[in-house]
Amino acid sequence: MRNEDEIWRLVETKRDEYVALADRVWGMPELCYAETRSAEEHRQMLEREGFRVTTNVAGIPTAVMGEAGEGGPVIAILGEYDALPGLSQQAGVAEPRPVPGETSGHGCGHNLLGAGAMLAAAAVKDWLAANGIQGRVRYYGCPAEEGGAAKGFMVRAGAFDDVDIAISWHPACFAGVNEPKSLANTRIDFTFHGRSAHAAAQPHLGRSALDACELMNVGVNYMREHMPSDARIHYAYLDAGGIAPNVVQGRAKIRYLIRARNVEELRPLAERVRRIADGAALMTETTVETQVISAVSDLLGNTPLEDVLHANLERIGPPPFTADDRAFAAEIQKTLREEDIVAAYRRQGLPVDLNKSLTDEIVPVEAQGSGMIGSTDVGDVSWKVPTVQARGATWPIGVPAHSWQVVAVGKSPLAHTGMVHVAKAMAGTAVDAIVNPALIEKAKADHHARTGGKPYQSPLPADAKPALGMSLAE
Numbered sequence: 001m002r003n004e005d006e007i008w009r010l011v012e013t014k015r016d017e018y019v020a021l022a023d024r025v026w027g028m029p030e031l032c033y034a035e036t037r038s039a040e041e042h043r044q045m046l047e048r049e050g051f052r053v054t055t056n057v058a059g060i061p062t063a064v065m066g067e068a069g070e071g072g073p074v075i076a077i078l079g080e081y082d083a084l085p086g087l088s089q090q091a092g093v094a095e096p097r098p099v100p101g102e103t104s105g106h107g108c109g110h111n112l113l114g115a116g117a118m119l120a121a122a123a124v125k126d127w128l129a130a131n132g133i134q135g136r137v138r139y140y141g142c143p144a145e146e147g148g149a150a151k152g153f154m155v156r157a158g159a160f161d162d163v164d165i166a167i168s169w170h171p172a173c174f175a176g177v178n179e180p181k182s183l184a185n186t187r188i189d190f191t192f193h194g195r196s197a198h199a200a201a202q203p204h205l206g207r208s209a210l211d212a213c214e215l216m217n218v219g220v221n222y223m224r225e226h227m228p229s230d231a232r233i234h235y236a237y238l239d240a241g242g243i244a245p246n247v248v249q250g251r252a253k254i255r256y257l258i259r260a261r262n263v264e265e266l267r268p269l270a271e272r273v274r275r276i277a278d279g280a281a282l283m284t285e286t287t288v289e290t291q292v293i294s295a296v297s298d299l300l301g302n303t304p305l306e307d308v309l310h311a312n313l314e315r316i317g318p319p320p321f322t323a324d325d326r327a328f329a330a331e332i333q334k335t336l337r338e339e340d341i342v343a344a345y346r347r348q349g350l351p352v353d354l355n356k357s358l359t360d361e362i363v364p365v366e367a368q369g370s371g372m373i374g375s376t377d378v379g380d381v382s383w384k385v386p387t388v389q390a391r392g393a394t395w396p397i398g399v400p401a402h403s404w405q406v407v408a409v410g411k412s413p414l415a416h417t418g419m420v421h422v423a424k425a426m427a428g429t430a431v432d433a434i435v436n437p438a439l440i441e442k443a444k445a446d447h448h449a450r451t452g453g454k455p456y457q458s459p460l461p462a463d464a465k466p467a468l469g470m471s472l473a474e
Contacts, residue, residue, distance in 0.1 A: 006130075007431045008316065008424045010123040018122075018423075019416045021045055022115035026091070026410045029083030029104040029111075031471035032144035035062045038081040042114060042141045049122045051139065058157035060150055060466050064141040065159070066118075068125035072135035073440055075124065075430045076160065076385070078168035078378065079117030080110045080145045085471075089407035094331040096404050105407035109171030112394055112410065114141060116169060116419040120426035127431060135434040138163070142377070144466070147187060147257075149294030151377035153466050155384045156458045164440050165305060165433055166381050169390040169422045171406070171415075173344045173397045175319055176363025177310045178389035180301030180382070183232065183259040184266040184459060185375040187293040190216065190277050191239075194286040196250035206248025210241040212284040213252045219276035220256075231269055232259040255293070259375055262298045263459045293467045295459035297379040300450055304442040305388035305429070310365040312428035319393050319421040321358045325414035329357035329396035332405050341398030346370050358414065359393045384456045386443035388429065392422030 021041060028037045039062040046053045051066030087105035088098035099105075106112075121139035128135055140159070144150040154160065170178065192213060197206030220233055227233075234257045241249025258273055260266035274290060281288040321329075333341070338354065345352040349367035381387050394415040399405045409415050433439050 007123055007127050007427045010126050011119060011420060011424045011427055014119055014122055015420050018115045018119040019419070021118070022111045022416070022419060023411050025081050025111040025114065026106050029102065029106050031085060031104060032082045032146050032148040033060070033062060033150070033466065033468045034471045035082050035143045038114070039064055039141060039143065042079070042081065042118065045118060046139065049125065051125065057159055058154040060143060060153065061468070062143040063150060063154060066121070066139045067136055069128045069136040070134060072133070073164040073434060073437070074136045074138060074162055075433060076138045076140055076163045076166040077117050077121040077426060077430065078140050078142055078151070078166060078381065079114035080142050081114040082110055082143055082146050084108060084146055084402060087402070087404055087407050089404040091408060091411040093408055094335060105404070106410050107402045107404065107406045108146065109394055109406055109410060109415070110145065112171050112392070112415055112419045113169065116392065116423045117426065119420070119423040120167070120430065123423070123427045124430045128434070133434060137430060145377055147294060148467060148470060149296050149377045149380070149460070150466060152294070152296055152380040152458060152460055155380045155456065156460060160381060160384050163385045165443055166385050166387040167426050167429055168378055168387070169392050169426060171394040171418070172391040173393060173395060173399060174348050174350070174359045174363050174391055175313060175393040175418070175421065176348070176367070176391050177306045177313070177365050178391050179369050180299040180389070181373050182299040182379055183230070183261060183373060183375045184263045184296060184298040184379065185257060185259040186266060186270050186295035186459065187255060187257050188270065188273070189238065189253060189255050189291045189293055191251065191253045191289050192281060192286045193289070194248070194250050194284065197248045199246045199248050203248065207285045208248050209252035209286050210249035212280045212286045212288065213237070213254045215283055216254065216277050216280040219279060220273060223272060223276065227269060228261065228265060230261050231265065233257070233273070266459065292461050292464045293470060295464070296375055296377045297383050297459055299376065299379045300382040300387070300447070302386045302388055302443050302446050304439060304446055305386055306365060308432050308439060309388050309390055309425060309429045310362070312425040312432070313362045313390070316421065316424055318360050318362060319418050321414055321417055325417065326357050328409070328412060329414060332396045332409060333357050333398060335405060336398045340400060344398045357396050359397060363391070380458065383451065386447040390422050390425055392418045394418035
């Protein structure tokens with residue numbers, strides 16, 4: 001009997017409990033650092049499972065960790081549970097239809113991410129106990145992935161110092177090993193202070209903070225021509241200075257998200273944006289103050305762990321979607337454009353099939369995706385310890401992340417099937433690492449080679465603290 005057969009059965013026996021957890025969290029969408037009820041649901045589940053629970057990890061009220069087992073290697077399995085603003089959507093409906101009274105939604109599938117990761121950890125816990133094997137498994141409930149960089153603060157606080165390897169996953173269209181590519185990024189708030197005045201009777205006495213924001217945006221837009229092609233810059237107004245056009249805006253606040261291929265390229269790019277802000281303040285006779293909200297590193301791959309995770313996925317086979325799953329997925333696909341579906345295949349490096357609504361394969365580990373990439377605070381964990389991520393097929397092919405369609409399928413049987421499928425792969429990978437110490441040594445050697453043996457350096461400023469109020473009204 002293979003170890004995987006036993007661990008997969010243990011996952012399956014817990015399926016209903018964790019599907020219910022995922023659905024409960026879907027029904028209480030909370031934004032980053034405000035996941036109070038979602039974190040409590042995870043804490044209670046950890047306690048029911050018999051994990052040794054730690055709350056307030058790294059001083060973050062919605063970060064929780066559960067550990068089981070004794071001695072041996074430490075295997076971390078990472079979960080998330082934050083939602084996104086503006087994506088309220090009723091479940092099982094193939095058209096935009098918000099939930100009355102709700103503005104947020106799980107448009108990136110983090111309700112599934114957290115529950116699926118804990119399902120894998122709970123199965124490993126039971127496997128360790130049943131077999132009397134030395135080893136520890138930890139579930140890390142990580143808040144604020146959507147912009148808050150909680151894992152970066154957790155790494156900086158030492159929460160991963162004694163971890164041997166880390167395993168995670170993310171919901172997607174396809175099942176496979178996540179290609180370890182992401183952009184380093186930082187979020188910086190720029191608050192301009194000017195002087196209010198009557199916009200008609202005394203305009204000469206005013207100094208507009210809103211003008212400073214506008215000029216900053218113009219300067220950054222011109223800079224786009226003169227930065228690396230894979231860098232990205234986005235912004236959003238947090239405070240445009242009020243709604244009265246007859247008042248010169250005395251204060252305005254804007255948040256910039258700056259991305260680059262790696263931390264080394266990010267730092268000078270962020271500094272250029274800061275200088276543009278200083279220039280805008282100089283031109284408008286205002287002042288500007290800055291606050292770093294978050295910063296994350298790019299992802300670091302790990303070939304030994306990726307090979308083992310892929311082998312587990314291949315042994316399990318594709319997710320066992322039903323005819324009803326495929327029919328519902330086809331209805332959701334009708335809300336997409338053909339270019340959405342084509343882009344999903346190209347991102348995975350797969351041939352396009354416009355007649356397929358759900359995946360029926362495991363993405364080859366050698367597949368090279370193309371197209372633009374995003375960012376994740378898993379990157380900081382990957383620079384600290386050997387890390388591997390899976391992709392779980394939990395929504396129809398072509399559905400983009402951060403969309404109402406993701407929310408619509410988030411409680412569906414197809415999403416549950418994809419979540420349980422990837423939980424088996426993660427649990428199997430954890431078991432392989434525990435029974436094969438050589439795998440952990442190979443993973444650490446690969447990590448050492450990629451980092452050049454240099455210790456992890458956080459991209460966060462030393463005085464930066466988790467922006468616990470970032471989801472509140474500014």
